[in-house]
Amino acid sequence: MTLHLDPRAPWVISTHDLGRRPGSMREMHLTLPAPADVGVDMIGVPKDADVKLDIRLEAVMEGVLVTGTARSPLRGECARCLEPVTSETEVSFQELFFYSAEDAAEDDSLLDGELFDLESTFRDAVVLTLPLSPLCSEDCTGLCSQCGVRLADAEPDHGHEVVDARWAKLQGLVTEHNNDQES
Ligand SMILES: [Zn+2]
Ligand SMILES: [Zn+2]
Secondary structure: OOOOOOOOOOOEEEOOOOOOOOOOEEEEEEEEEOOOOEEOOOEEEOOOOEEEEEEEEEEOOOEEEEEEEEEEEEEEEOOOOOOEEEEEEEEEEEEEEEOOOOOOOOOOEEOEOOEEEOHHHHHHHHHHHOOOOOOOOOOOOOEOOOOOOEHHHOOOOOOOOOOOHHHHHHHHHHHHHHHHHHO
16 A cells, blocks of 8 residues: 655645654644545535645654534535525544554555545535535425426416326226127
8 A cells, every 4th residue: 555645736735844752743724625426416615616624743653633614615406496505614634644554454544655635534524414405495495397487587486287187097997898888
């Protein structure tokens, strides 16, 4: 498990100022552009949107413990009426970046020299908080199942005169039956 981080990538952060003495600590306040594909089907963080990070780096024996919060905008679609939905999310995260793969389990994160990459930590934290069915408002009434108009924009008594398909069939049977008797 080797990794080579690009020091110029926005989410790659240097621990140079922290050093390796256990107990040393640094706080950082950063605004980073959101990476692509942070989200689920209906909602997510728009690519390149400002993500505001408050993080604390702490040197421990095995690596660097990163604790923080991230605030970012969200954009998506209402699961009922498909209108745009915008909101904000704030997530907390904590991750230990190991100095050496020997101390780490397979899924653990590693430092590359003095660098670590916070992108997947952020992505995982955000995705966990996203609603699978975002709504434009709690009581969104969705779309008319007959004509697709957004019911919040329609007349209060919006509706359609529809003969239930099962009824139509039954009516047909009754008529046929009567015909049989007459013949
Ligand atoms: Zn809606
Ligand atoms: Zn309708």
